[in-house]
Amino acid sequence: MQIRAAVARARAPFELVDCELAAPGPGEVLVEVEACGLCRTDLSAKDHGYGTPLPAVLGHEGVGRVLTRGAGVRSLEPGQRVIMSYGACGRCPSCAARMPAYCDHAMDYNVFGRRPDGDSPITLDGAPITGHFFGQSAFATHAVAAVTNLVPIDDDLPAAMMCALACGVQTGVGAVVNVLRAGPGDAVGIFGCGTVGLSAVMAARLAGCESILAVDRRRDRLERARALGATGVLPSEGLGRAELERALRELGGLTRAFDNTGSAPIIEAAFAALRRRGVLVLAGVSPPRATVAFDANRLMSSGRVVRGTIEGDADPTEFIPQMIAWYRRGALPLEALVTTYPFAQINAAARDMTEGRVIKPVLLMR
Ligand SMILES: [Zn+2]
Numbered sequence: 001m002q003i004r005a006a007v008a009r010a011r012a013p014f015e016l017v018d019c020e021l022a023a024p025g026p027g028e029v030l031v032e033v034e035a036c037g038l039c040r041t042d043l044s045a046k047d048h049g050y051g052t053p054l055p056a057v058l059g060h061e062g063v064g065r066v067l068t069r070g071a072g073v074r075s076l077e078p079g080q081r082v083i084m085s086y087g088a089c090g091r092c093p094s095c096a097a098r099m100p101a102y103c104d105h106a107m108d109y110n111v112f113g114r115r116p117d118g119d120s121p122i123t124l125d126g127a128p129i130t131g132h133f134f135g136q137s138a139f140a141t142h143a144v145a146a147v148t149n150l151v152p153i154d155d156d157l158p159a160a161m162m163c164a165l166a167c168g169v170q171t172g173v174g175a176v177v178n179v180l181r182a183g184p185g186d187a188v189g190i191f192g193c194g195t196v197g198l199s200a201v202m203a204a205r206l207a208g209c210e211s212i213l214a215v216d217r218r219r220d221r222l223e224r225a226r227a228l229g230a231t232g233v234l235p236s237e238g239l240g241r242a243e244l245e246r247a248l249r250e251l252g253g254l255t256r257a258f259d260n261t262g263s264a265p266i267i268e269a270a271f272a273a274l275r276r277r278g279v280l281v282l283a284g285v286s287p288p289r290a291t292v293a294f295d296a297n298r299l300m301s302s303g304r305v306v307r308g309t310i311e312g313d314a315d316p317t318e319f320i321p322q323m324i325a326w327y328r329r330g331a332l333p334l335e336a337l338v339t340t341y342p343f344a345q346i347n348a349a350a351r352d353m354t355e356g357r358v359i360k361p362v363l364l365m366r
């Protein structure tokens, strides 16, 4: 069928053009896309050699309605509304352990945008282009999505808010709840206050943490963090590693720290500011081959933990329904993060996100 899709080429604006979308194959469904969030990963894939073959239809935070099913699909009926999250094989050791973010095939199914058989459901001017990014490629009016990515949702939930749950919010909330396992008595530091960091602030409040310190270069983001539950803020603009470490120590140090900046000086300062048995979790993307340095004896003798996370260790089929329950209770005020744009304004949405004018842009396809 003919669809309208935003085609990405390196360091060029997205271009809305007509493409041909194949019928869903085994284990896939055709989804009419209502909305799709724009995430930094989409722009990295387009402009920064993330490994996604271009041209491509990107978009990995889609919400829509199932129209038709491919062979063997029983779990979803046509008409069912779904959130499209990230892809995983469902069979490897990580998938079997319900840790699909660490799937052996995560790069193939997500970043490289390949179906299991290697071909693409989208063709442009008769030639296949990358059309299964994160098992969906949802910057389009329609997507062929892998059933393993999909989480059913009720009809009354607003599409734009649900998009945010697919990746960025899942990462921030999951990091606090699943990885840091923060709770009452914890002094949490959250480094970087975009979608992921502000979601982590919401989750830390939900978890009842004793103190929540938000750190960012931008004061407007720190004000947002305060409104969402941060009990303290620390502007990091102009602070070097040692100055940031000193400021964190003067505030009493941290039992839990969450970095989503990917910046080595910030990660090193966060590590140094941990109290005994403190935990530091990294979710930010660093430049290729970046390294961070820790004092090995301090790591050992204080029982500190440093670890990374993808998608907040969340299994979307369990964690997204949990987040929706929190959203319905008012504990995840996603409206504070989301700004909507008509699909045709995708380039304005990308520019506004890059320039820090908005937190989570969401494109409305209808
Ligand atoms: Zn797997």
Ligand SMILES: [Zn+2]
Pocket (backbone or CB within 6 Å): 039, 040, 041, 042, 060, 167, 168
């Ligand atoms: Zn993302």
